[in-house]
Amino acid sequence: MNKNRIILSLILILIGLKTGAQNSDVYFQGNFREIPFPEFVRILERETEVQFFFLDHWVEGIEITTSGEGLSLQKTLSDAFLAAGLNYYIDENLNVFVTREQAIVTTLPEYSLKSSTSDFSSGIEKEDDFSKTELQYIEGRKAGIRETLIVGSGTGNGDESGAVIYGKMMDVESGEPLIGATIYVQELKKGAVSDVDGRFNIVVPPGKYTVDFNCMGMAAENYYLDVKSGGNLDISMNRSMIPLNEVVIEANRFHNVRGTQMGFERLNVKTIKEVPIVLGEKDLLKVAQMLPGVQSVGEGATGFNVRGSAADQNMIYVKKVPIYNSSHMFGFFSSINPDIVKDFSLYKSNVPAGYGGRLASFFDISTRQGNMNEYTARGGISPITGHVAVEGPIIKNKAAFVLSARSTYSDWILKQMEDPVLRNSNASFYDLAGTLTFEPNDKNLIKTFGYYSKDKFNLGYDNDYEYSNAGASIDLSHRFNSRISGDLAAVFGEYAFQTVDKTIDVYAFSQDYRIDHFELKADLTWLSLGRHKLSFGGNSIFYDLHRGNILPYGDESLKVPVNLGRENGLESAIYFADEFVMTPRLTFYGGLRYNFFMALGPAEILQYGEGLPKRESNIVDTLMFGKGQVVKRYSGLEPRIAVNYLLGADNSVKFSYNRIRQFLFMLSNTIAISPVDQWKLVDYNIVPPYVDQVSAGYYHDFRKKGISTSFEIYHKWVSDVIEYREGADFISSPNTELVTLQGDQRAYGVEAMVKKNAGKFSGWISYSYSRSLMYFKGDYPGESINDGDVYPSNYDRPHNLSIVSNYKVDRRLSLSANLVYITGRPVTYPISVYYLDNIQNVHYSDRNAYRIPDYFRIDLSINLEGNLRRKKLAHSFWMLNVYNLTGRKNAYSVYFKNEDGVMNGYKLSIFGRPIVTLSWNFKFGNYASE
Amino acid sequence: MQVNKISAMGVLLLCMYSCVEPFHPEIHDxxxxxxxxxxxxxxxxxxxxxxxxxxxxxxxxxxxxxxxxxxxxxxxxxxxxxxxxxxxxxxxxxxxxxxxxxxxxxxxxxxxxxxxxxxxxxxxLQCPPLDAVYYVKETQETENSNVSYYGLRFFVDVIGEAEDSRNFLWKMKETYEYHSLEKFDFYWDMFDLTAYDPPSDSLLICYRSRHIPELHTASSRDLTSNELHGFPLNYVSNQSPRLGIAYGLFISQYSLSDEAFLYWDKMRNQLSEAGGLYDKQPSGSEGNIYNVNDAEEQVLGYFYSSQVQENWVIFKNRNDFSVQPFIYNCDTIATWPEDLREPLPPNYLFSIDSLDEVILPPLITGWKCLDCRDWGGVLEPPEYWNENDW
Missing domain, CATH: 2.60.40 (Immunoglobulin-like)
Incomplete structure (x- = not known):
């Protein structure tokens, strides 16, 4: 055949297009003689806007022979495909879909309004029929045609005032639940949002309605709903034909105006797929730092700061497992493999009553539940890591698993380092995670999750360090009846580190630390008929902290062993909350959480003179507590109140007030959390800090343009916040109160966000102005910080602007760009010089009186998808990433160093030039596969 | 210390493309x-x-x-x-x-x-003796993996009794020997030329001393006994000419009270910031001195009492390192004795031998290169400098 592959004076000019409601046509001219079909396609795609989709083996042996002007592509293809039994379809965008065996629909059947209950939940496509995607696609093209979904029966015992509709929204292909999907009843202006299991419920009076179903990345569904009585309504949604065009936070669209949520963000892993990120590693928590109110003290710092609060005031849950150290490699990466993450929700204010124990925020990360229908896998490589996840059904449509693993091979980078100490260092990390989901019936759901992450490094020959997170959870969801459903979870979490310091032999020591977290948690939701949605539940956490032993290391060491002791505590809470739709415009959320904490023995407690500072000189007694004895109790109520008033269909105002207590804290006297910082429970001498936060906001959606906006203002008062005394060191102090002080913090700010969710151009702009101020004033000398004057916290960075944008050139190629501007973090500079024995010394300003230079960065990425064939074994995705495009030398820190007796100032920049990385990811299935 | 180390690693690891550059923030206060x-x-x-x-x-x-x-x-x-x-x-x-x-x-x-x-x-407080001062040759890798520096790391050993002070401050004074370019043959005093035969070596060898502007503190409070073995002090590399001939380190060890130690240790930390996010917040630099009339006034500095113990070590370079010579860039001018006349300033001169019967100018005038004192040293070594001990 090759010898016949002769192309004679090929001139090809597109001379006309004809598009109609059905099959479009393309006219071209040229001279083709026995051109193999793929070659014909290549030429046509090059010279015209036509795009072909077909499998190579279908068209083997097909040749095109035609010449002239005004050639019809339809006719050409019809002739060419006749013998091979192939069909084709040309859509209005000049995409040519070649199919085999399946019929090509060139005219839509006449649809009439039909009444039937539909069930797409099986996820199984019938042979020789349209796939549901195709069916939806075809049906969706004809306006005014809607299916009617019937819920309940006419003979049911439906209450005229309301029928409870409950159900599940899921992905038709994978069977995975859709989180944050919305159902909206147009006539009632009422809606509901699916939970992490894709489940929703809503109360509507019997009647006929028009309902919309929406979910990020899924094609919107629109139905007539005939509610005869309460009942089940499962909805399977199809992926959007062009998912990339709707990358951001669409799930929040409904919430934005109508929900009572404030200070709430949700990011889907798809959202971050194309966001440029340093070293090409997908990372939800890094992208989260481009949301309003979330920031860190510096590039690569462990943890993040939400609305001016310390990093230990954030709770990160993955499937209810607490992650006590969310970082790999000094904070460069999150310790959670993005392959297993589905999305996360972030609560910054108006925290639901079901959450407690952290003052600033709750990151609730949900993982993929696994494909219920078929086995699949995904993975990728970047310059730092390789990662893979496999998933599939255990029992089709009932049980599925996901297993993921990620490991670094970063040592090669260390070997390239200029710094000789680093050249002789090693650093590595890995993490493993898995889920198992079992849904025996529509009333029960069992979810299990396991997680382990480990970091290990040594610095030169002197320091060894390793830490690990481990966790597991089992979560039973049960629907008792149409109104009441509940969750019961058992959770285990552990964070541990071990370290060896061999810098000076005589001081060499090893230290270990471990915190274990055992939790039982129950949550119940009761949907009353009418306008109330009640939730109630409780949890109990038993903490077992081994603060560790400091032991001499090596023969030369004379280090005195120090046992920092073991701590136990029991943190319990019960809560009750009601979301009450008072009027169609006014929704009230009221919750009350009662916290109860007991510090438990064994413990040896120092007692200090009443009203006197906690100093060794003021110790009056030592109290001994046996194992399990209650050392101290703390308890209190935490009101959670929110009000949402709809000003119109697309705009609303909201208000909320929250109180939260925290019983576990991490002390750090460094700018950022360091790897040797330890978690510690409140105790006899350290009282739990608490926060009161009020916030108000205005929310406006421009739905036609796919734009949602929010503007929030907040003010937080944190009491009894814990800080080190000036110059104090934690590591060798079993009695923490001797090295700490408790004071107050005030944080306030405004946050604005504009999101565009649809169209070729999407993304968001977020801006916040925020302040975070600390105040530690004691009655005695040495009991204050900064002489008792107010000072900015390390993470007080008032102006924070982030722009995240994505422009889709076509279905395969997209460009993304970020812009980040943040005020420099506060810093304490030397302001004067003095001499002691001819050595220059410096005197520092008030704490954090200055700021390092402002931070500014632009990133760019070019993302190329593999081909868009629907039926293919695997799909890949390339990402070329330029981090810090302008090469700006942003200050990471400014410091002063004594050099031969003279203090010199230096600025350290981490990424002083553009960082270009190329990463590659793959998954089995096609472009749209999950 | 460990945190600083980890900090350093964190910073440096992040710094794969980083740069450190001098920076002078605008500080108006x-x-x-x-x-x-x-x-x-x-x-x-x-x-x-x-x-x-x-x-x-x-x-x-x-x-x-x-x-x-x-x-x-x-x-x-x-x-x-x-x-x-x-x-x-x-x-x-x-x-x-x-x-x-x-x-x-x-x-x-x-x-x-x-x-x-x-x-x-x-x-x-009673200060235990400074049991030993010694050095260990230490190679330091550089940013270029093919280039290493060589030098000496100095250490001290302290062995004290339980009742001795457990806190120490070390102050160091270094002395190194260097040589002028040559012995001199003539001295020109602006009027007359005096010849020396044999050439004089009286200005050949000098000793230059200085207090090392570094603070070193340590404590044995967290150790099982009042002993320190191999506590590292300063490092001298062969990139400086100080190790060229002989280098002496004289160490004074001061006992400190617990309060004084906290102060000086804090000062030491402030002088050695690593620049990472794990640096501690600088704490106040107040010492133990206050205004009797105004308790709010901040007074810097410290008044402390110490027993002092001393010890020293001298390193003689026996071709251990190649070190850049201390004096290596002498301006020389060839001149004839009869050309020496006013207003040429006083100077020492030395002669060089003729080579291969080529008639060279018999005298080279060495500007500042024949009097080692011109380079800041003195002719007398410190008292402890006894070559017999080497």
Whole structure:
């Protein structure tokens, strides 16, 4: 055949297009003689806007022979495909879909309004029929045609005032639940949002309605709903034909105006797929730092700061497992493999009553539940890591698993380092995670999750360090009846580190630390008929902290062993909350959480003179507590109140007030959390800090343009916040109160966000102005910080602007760009010089009186998808990433160093030039596969 | 220390494309604080107290405060008044009878503006002997993996008794030997030329000394016994000419009270920031001196009492390292003796031999290269410099 592959004076000019409601046509001219079909396609795609989709083996042996002007592509293809039994379809965008065996629909059947209950939940496509995607696609093209979904029966015992509709929204292909999907009843202006299991419920009076179903990345569904009585309504949604065009936070669209949520963000892993990120590693928590109110003290710092609060005031849950150290490699990466993450929700204010124990925020990360229908896998490589996840059904449509693993091979980078100490260092990390989901019936759901992450490094020959997170959870969801459903979870979490310091032999020591977290948690939701949605539940956490032993290391060491002791505590809470739709415009959320904490023995407690500072000189007694004895109790109520008033269909105002207590804290006297910082429970001498936060906001959606906006203002008062005394060191102090002080913090700010969710151009702009101020004033000398004057916290960075944008050139190629501007973090500079024995010394300003230079960065990425064939074994995705495009030398820190007796100032920049990385990811299935 | 190390790794690891560059932030504020610094040792002799003011960061200089009355008292009520020997420097020749181990001392300073400052009593604790000072050859890799520096790391060993002080401050004075270019043959005093035969070596060998502007502190409080073995002090590399011929390190070890140790250790930390996010917040630099009339006034500096122990070590370079010579860039001019005349300044000259019967100018004038003193050294070695000990 090759010898016949002769192309004679090929001139090809597109001379006309004809598009109609059905099959479009393309006219071209040229001279083709026995051109193999793929070659014909290549030429046509090059010279015209036509795009072909077909499998190579279908068209083997097909040749095109035609010449002239005004050639019809339809006719050409019809002739060419006749013998091979192939069909084709040309859509209005000049995409040519070649199919085999399946019929090509060139005219839509006449649809009439039909009444039937539909069930797409099986996820199984019938042979020789349209796939549901195709069916939806075809049906969706004809306006005014809607299916009617019937819920309940006419003979049911439906209450005229309301029928409870409950159900599940899921992905038709994978069977995975859709989180944050919305159902909206147009006539009632009422809606509901699916939970992490894709489940929703809503109360509507019997009647006929028009309902919309929406979910990020899924094609919107629109139905007539005939509610005869309460009942089940499962909805399977199809992926959007062009998912990339709707990358951001669409799930929040409904919430934005109508929900009572404030200070709430949700990011889907798809959202971050194309966001440029340093070293090409997908990372939800890094992208989260481009949301309003979330920031860190510096590039690569462990943890993040939400609305001016310390990093230990954030709770990160993955499937209810607490992650006590969310970082790999000094904070460069999150310790959670993005392959297993589905999305996360972030609560910054108006925290639901079901959450407690952290003052600033709750990151609730949900993982993929696994494909219920078929086995699949995904993975990728970047310059730092390789990662893979496999998933599939255990029992089709009932049980599925996901297993993921990620490991670094970063040592090669260390070997390239200029710094000789680093050249002789090693650093590595890995993490493993898995889920198992079992849904025996529509009333029960069992979810299990396991997680382990480990970091290990040594610095030169002197320091060894390793830490690990481990966790597991089992979560039973049960629907008792149409109104009441509940969750019961058992959770285990552990964070541990071990370290060896061999810098000076005589001081060499090893230290270990471990915190274990055992939790039982129950949550119940009761949907009353009418306008109330009640939730109630409780949890109990038993903490077992081994603060560790400091032991001499090596023969030369004379280090005195120090046992920092073991701590136990029991943190319990019960809560009750009601979301009450008072009027169609006014929704009230009221919750009350009662916290109860007991510090438990064994413990040896120092007692200090009443009203006197906690100093060794003021110790009056030592109290001994046996194992399990209650050392101290703390308890209190935490009101959670929110009000949402709809000003119109697309705009609303909201208000909320929250109180939260925290019983576990991490002390750090460094700018950022360091790897040797330890978690510690409140105790006899350290009282739990608490926060009161009020916030108000205005929310406006421009739905036609796919734009949602929010503007929030907040003010937080944190009491009894814990800080080190000036110059104090934690590591060798079993009695923490001797090295700490408790004071107050005030944080306030405004946050604005504009999101565009649809169209070729999407993304968001977020801006916040925020302040975070600390105040530690004691009655005695040495009991204050900064002489008792107010000072900015390390993470007080008032102006924070982030722009995240994505422009889709076509279905395969997209460009993304970020812009980040943040005020420099506060810093304490030397302001004067003095001499002691001819050595220059410096005197520092008030704490954090200055700021390092402002931070500014632009990133760019070019993302190329593999081909868009629907039926293919695997799909890949390339990402070329330029981090810090302008090469700006942003200050990471400014410091002063004594050099031969003279203090010199230096600025350290981490990424002083553009960082270009190329990463590659793959998954089995096609472009749209999950 | 460990945190700093980890910090360093974190920073450096992140710094794969980083850069450190000099940076001078705009600092408009400054405070002029009184600085009082001094100590009492158990060694009879000249003791000083410095009274000065802090200077702006961008104009660092010593601002003496003159006209003060300075007095030191012990806890027996004995006292000695110091006299101003240089602007801001007050001194006294203290006798042995005033200086006792386990006695505490307190400083009083009356400034010309009428303020009275006092320190807390600081005890003069017994200092264990400085058991050994030694060096170990240490190779330091550089940013270029093919280039390494060689040099010496100096260490101390301290072996103390339980009742001795467990806190130490080390002050170091280094001395190194260097040589002028040649012995000299002639001396021109602007009028006459004096010849030396054989050539004179009287200006050939010099010794240059300085106090090393570094603070080193350590404590054995967290150790099972009052001992330190192999505690590292300064490092001298062959990139400096100091190791060229002989290098001596004289170490004074000061005992410190717990309070004084906390202060000096804090000062040491402040001088060695790593620049990472794991650096601690700088804490206040207040010492143990306060204004009797105004408790709010911040006073910098510290008054402390110490017993002093001394030891030293000398390194003789026996081709251990190749070191750049101290004097290597001499301006030379060939001249004939008869051309020497006014107004040529006084100078030493040396002759070189003719080579291969080529007639060379018989004299080379060495400008600053024949008198080693011109390079800042002195002809006399320090007292401990005994070549027989090497």
């Amino acid at each position: 400054t405070v002029e604080l009184l600085v009082i610094n001094g100590n009492i040792t158990d060694r009879p002799g000249w003791h000083t107290v410095e009274v000065s003011l802090s200077a702006p960061l961008n104009e660092p200089h010593f601002i003496p405060v003159s006209g003060c009355v300075v007095r030191v008292e012990n806890d027996n009520g004995q006292g000695v008044t110091y006299a101003e020997s240089q602007p801001g420097i007050y001194g006294a020749d203290l006798e042995e009878s005033f200086l006792h181990v386990n006695q505490a001392y307190k400083l009083f300073v009356f400034t010309p503006d009428g303020n009275e400052y006092q320190s807390d009593f600081d005890p003069l």
